[in-house]
Amino acid sequence: MATGIKDKVAIIGMGCTRFGERWDVGAEDLIVEAFEECINDAGINPAEIQAAWFATCFDEIHVGKSGLPLSLILHLPNIPVTRVENFCASGTEAFRGAVYGVASGAYDICLAVGVEKLKDTGYGGLPAGGGGNLSWFVRPNITAPGGFAMLASGYCAKYGLSMDEVKRAMAHISWKSHQNGALNPKAHLRNTPTIDEILNAPMIAYPLGLYDCCGVSDGAAAAIVTTVDIAKALKKKHEIITVKALQVSLSNGEEAGFTTWQYDYIIPTTKAAQLAYKEAGIKNPREEISMMEVHDCFSITELVTYEDLGICERGKAIKDVLDGFFDLNGKIPCQPDGGLKCFGHPIAASGLRMLYEMYLQLLGRADKRQIKDPRIGLTHNLGGFPFMGIASVAIIGRLAD
Amino acid sequence: MVGIVSYGGYIPKNRISRMTIFQANAWFAPATIQFAQGEKAFCNWDEDALSMAVEASRDCLKGMNKKDIDALFLASTTLPYADRQNAGIVATALNLKEEIITADFTGSLKAGTTALLSAIEAVRSGERKNVLITASDKRETKCAYLYEMWFGDGAASFVIGSENLIAEFKGSYSVSYDFVDHYREVGRKTDYIWEERWIRDEGYMKIIPEAINGLLKKYNLGINDFSKIIYPCPFKRAHRDIGKLIGASKEKIQDNMHEVCGELGAAHPFAMFISALEEANPGDNILMVSFGQGADALWFKVTENIKNLPPRKGIKGSLADRREVTSYEKYCIFRDLLAVEMGIRAEAGGQSPLSILWRNRKMILGLVGGRCTKCGTPQYPKSHICVNPECRAFHSQEDYEFADREAKIVSYTGDLLAISVEPPAIYGLIEFDGGGRMLVDFTDCQLEDLKVGLRVKMSFRKRWHDKERGFHGYYWKAVPLKGE
Numbered sequence: 001m002a003t004g005i006k007d008k009v010a011i012i013g014m015g016c017t018r019f020g021e022r023w024d025v026g027a028e029d030l031i032v033e034a035f036e037e038c039i040n041d042a043g044i045n046p047a048e049i050q051a052a053w054f055a056t057c058f059d060e061i062h063v064g065k066s067g068l069p070l071s072l073i074l075h076l077p078n079i080p081v082t083r084v085e086n087f088c089a090s091g092t093e094a095f096r097g098a099v100y101g102v103a104s105g106a107y108d109i110c111l112a113v114g115v116e117k118l119k120d121t122g123y124g125g126l127p128a129g130g131g132g133n134l135s136w137f138v139r140p141n142i143t144a145p146g147g148f149a150m151l152a153s154g155y156c157a158k159y160g161l162s163m164d165e166v167k168r169a170m171a172h173i174s175w176k177s178h179q180n181g182a183l184n185p186k187a188h189l190r191n192t193p194t195i196d197e198i199l200n201a202p203m204i205a206y207p208l209g210l211y212d213c214c215g216v217s218d219g220a221a222a223a224i225v226t227t228v229d230i231a232k233a234l235k236k237k238h239e240i241i242t243v244k245a246l247q248v249s250l251s252n253g254e255e256a257g258f259t260t261w262q263y264d265y266i267i268p269t270t271k272a273a274q275l276a277y278k279e280a281g282i283k284n285p286r287e288e289i290s291m292m293e294v295h296d297c298f299s300i301t302e303l304v305t306y307e308d309l310g311i312c313e314r315g316k317a318i319k320d321v322l323d324g325f326f327d328l329n330g331k332i333p334c335q336p337d338g339g340l341k342c343f344g345h346p347i348a349a350s351g352l353r354m355l356y357e358m359y360l361q362l363l364g365r366a367d368k369r370q371i372k373d374p375r376i377g378l379t380h381n382l383g384g385f386p387f388m389g390i391a392s393v394a395i396i397g398r399l400a401d
Numbered sequence: 402m403v404g405i406v407s408y409g410g411y412i413p414k415n416r417i418s419r420m421t422i423f424q425a426n427a428w429f430a431p432a433t434i435q436f437a438q439g440e441k442a443f444c445n446w447d448e449d450a451l452s453m454a455v456e457a458s459r460d461c462l463k464g465m466n467k468k469d470i471d472a473l474f475l476a477s478t479t480l481p482y483a484d485r486q487n488a489g490i491v492a493t494a495l496n497l498k499e500e501i502i503t504a505d506f507t508g509s510l511k512a513g514t515t516a517l518l519s520a521i522e523a524v525r526s527g528e529r530k531n532v533l534i535t536a537s538d539k540r541e542t543k544c545a546y547l548y549e550m551w552f553g554d555g556a557a558s559f560v561i562g563s564e565n566l567i568a569e570f571k572g573s574y575s576v577s578y579d580f581v582d583h584y585r586e587v588g589r590k591t592d593y594i595w596e597e598r599w600i601r602d603e604g605y606m607k608i609i610p611e612a613i614n615g616l617l618k619k620y621n622l623g624i625n626d627f628s629k630i631i632y633p634c635p636f637k638r639a640h641r642d643i644g645k646l647i648g649a650s651k652e653k654i655q656d657n658m659h660e661v662c663g664e665l666g667a668a669h670p671f672a673m674f675i676s677a678l679e680e681a682n683p684g685d686n687i688l689m690v691s692f693g694q695g696a697d698a699l700w701f702k703v704t705e706n707i708k709n710l711p712p713r714k715g716i717k718g719s720l721a722d723r724r725e726v727t728s729y730e731k732y733c734i735f736r737d738l739l740a741v742e743m744g745i746r747a748e749a750g751g752q753s754p755l756s757i758l759w760r761n762r763k764m765i766l767g768l769v770g771g772r773c774t775k776c777g778t779p780q781y782p783k784s785h786i787c788v789n790p791e792c793r794a795f796h797s798q799e800d801y802e803f804a805d806r807e808a809k810i811v812s813y814t815g816d817l818l819a820i821s822v823e824p825p826a827i828y829g830l831i832e833f834d835g836g837g838r839m840l841v842d843f844t845d846c847q848l849e850d851l852k853v854g855l856r857v858k859m860s861f862r863k864r865w866h867d868k869e870r871g872f873h874g875y876y877w878k879a880v881p882l883k884g885e
Contacts, residue, residue, distance in 0.1 A: 059795050125818050129748035134757055137765045138876055140828035140842040146816030150829060154812035157853035205816040206848055256830060257780055257788040263812035263830055387830060
């Protein structure tokens with residue numbers, strides 16, 4: 001009988017680069033930048049790392065396939081390095097590999113690294129898909145903003161809302177993330193647009209305007225995990241941070257093929273959240289979760305994610321958003337580091353970046369954006385599209401909690 | 402008896418006023434004013450002769466059992482492939498049975514009527530029961546040319562058979578000449594055309610009367626035995642004068658459609674003939690003449706059965722279904738006459754693997770999905786395991802056609818980031834009546850036209866053109882239905 005991951009693995013070190021249009025560096029440099037911070041934080045010798053998981057999504061435009069780039073760049077001591085890729089959940093998948101490596105008893109200390117160098121394409125937005133497979137023949141030219149924009153039409157229709165009402169809440173979501181991002185020296189976007197500026201921005205994919213879309217950024221993040229016993233033996237001054245839950249859920253084809261799903265929510269997020277709460281022993285997420293980093297690739301995604309995570313009732317997230325429930329000084333601050341929206345979104349680094357922020361907050365290291373006494377942090381990724389998605393939910397907290 | 406069992410028409414929705422074309426080019430070619438009456442129909446950016454042929458054929462097959470079709474002839478001078486039978490693509494898109502013959506008829510504007518005569522001969526011989534003939538053309542000219550005013554795009558179809566005829570074939574007379582009013586070398590986009598006055602005087606006004614008089618003499622008929630006479634001729638006065646030359650009164654001459662859509666190439670005599678059939682009465686004798694390196698004259702007699710033909714769009718319905726494009730630049734960009742910068746993002750792409758196309762030809766070109774024989778769930782694509790979570794049966798699905806089913810919009814967007822010739826790229830998720838879902842591009846519409854729940858129908862379109870490898874990719878898109 002599976003007992004889940006709760007409190008079996010501790011995070012002893014994390015690192016994250018500044019995200020942004022890092023014209024002056026490549027993936028090789030970003031990996032080292034994140035790893036250096038991470039290994040120094042962990043206070044161990046790189047030779048002590050026994051296995052590594054390496055996340056990159058668009059291998060075509062940066063380091064290429066396989067685990068080799070990580071092994072070669074960090075000169076790892078001939079240990080197993082596994083490349084993982086699961087769209088936007090790639091970073092969390094690398095983390096999951098490392099955590100499970102420790103939890104299984106196969107290794108004492110594991111490394112997870114996620115990196116994405118997106119700004120070598122020559123154009124804005126994510127890399128466009130190519131030919132060569134069946135979907136090339138039949139799939140519309142769907143982009144990320146377009147795929148997620150459809151959530152807004154579906155959500156409006158489902159709850160009988162006007163697009164203006166939803167747009168207003170979406171604007172608050174982006175406004176809040178810009179306010180938080182401005183406090184974060186590592187964030188890609190640190191400007192603070194007004195609600196009106198957000199609402200009146202140029203359209204990208206109806207109804208998403210420019211400020212409804214996250215940054216396309218370069219960056220890397222890393223984590224080192226170990227057993228609780230080893231973490232204790234390191235005798236760090238701060239609390240031991242452990243993994244409380246780690247869940248991934250993928251679409252099974254029903255959304256675009258069968259169900260009465262109305263493009264108004266994300267089935268995998270809903271499923272992953274339920275499993276994660278069970279694993280972590282959380283009964284009432286709205287009361288028990290202290291803070292979140294959710295996959296705000298687009299403002300509308302964040303809106304429906306509040307409901308998918310069970311923080312807001314279905315169809316009611318707008319009210320909480322406008323009440324400031326998710327603002328930095330609200331009940332559950334969401335995206336305290338600026339989120340994908342402002343910290344940026346180097347695909348395979350994002351999951352680890354979110355965990356990095358939760359880790360900093362739990363250790364009281366979040367400087368100007370420090371949340372008061374947070375206990376439980378939740379991170380969420382959503383890869384693919386709403387009609388065929390990959391959701392991950394991770395929950396971390398203090399060992400004592 | 403051999404004759405017409407059914408007809409179908411397709412004229413693209415886009416219309417541009419000839420005054421709009423003239424005004425854009427008047428500084429350069431003021432003489433084009435002489436043709437600047439009415440409007441012309443032109444393909445959307447995702448249409449060509451082949452996609453229009455599929456649409457006209459679908460219209461023609463309304464109410465028919467597709468299994469009865471045992472030959473398909475495609476006539477056009479502007480087919481996308483010189484070698485890869487275009488008629489075969491149409492047959493696959495229509496999901497016709499595989500035991501048929503298919504053929505392209507091309508190389509002349511009379512290719513349509515010649516294909517029709519070949520179909521009549523095939524049915525009369527008893528070798529074929531029902532032959533589908535579709536003529537379609539999308540002819541190109543350079544900007545500001547007289548013929549830019551003249552040419553329109555469109556397609557028209559007939560089924561030729563021996564039962565349930567709506568018009569009986571009574572006879573024909575043909576002449577063939579190497580009369581080179583224009584020509585187009587293989588691989589070239591536009592025609593080289595001789596002086597229009599000579600074409601008018603030595604071509605239209607001599608060869609058409611010759612074919613008509615030949616037919617009258619052959620069957621010992623007088624022109625007054627016909628209630629409608631159909632022949633192409635874009636010169637307004639010459640069109641009228643041909644009537645005088647053959648002794649036909651004005652009301653018998655079918656309008657040349659210059660002002661409503663332009664001249665549709667190989668499809669033009671068909672489109673005019675269908676316009677006549679749409680107004681015809683049982684017992685009417687109709688004479689249809691084509692023009693193109695000679696002429697074919699065909700005599701049909703309308704039967705009582707025409708009253709029983711199921712409703713269809715036809716030419717009349719196509720002409721009524723229009724959207725006006727007011728920008729000449731947009732017209733030029735749609736036809737790739739004006740190069741716009743599509744950006745680096747548009748470079749993405751690559752091969753269109755032919756082995757994948759072959760394995761999935763029914764799915765891709767025919768929009769054939771599956772229906773689970775255990776639980777009845779329609780699904781696209783057809784797969785080995787049923788998508789219904791309550792069922793999940795293995796290997797339970799039979800072919801299920803989606804192309805002729807209507808659907809409703811579940812969600813949609815208009816995407817300005819996605820590469821499109823007409824931004825924003827409008828796409829979304831639709832659900833078919835009776836079940837089955839699909840992510841689709843929407844076409845022939847504006848973002849403002851859409852809403853969740855709006856009804857749509859499917860249309861066969863060109864999805865991409867790989868210019869590097871010369872590959873034309875076709876697939877289905879959804880068109881919003883009016884008045885829903």
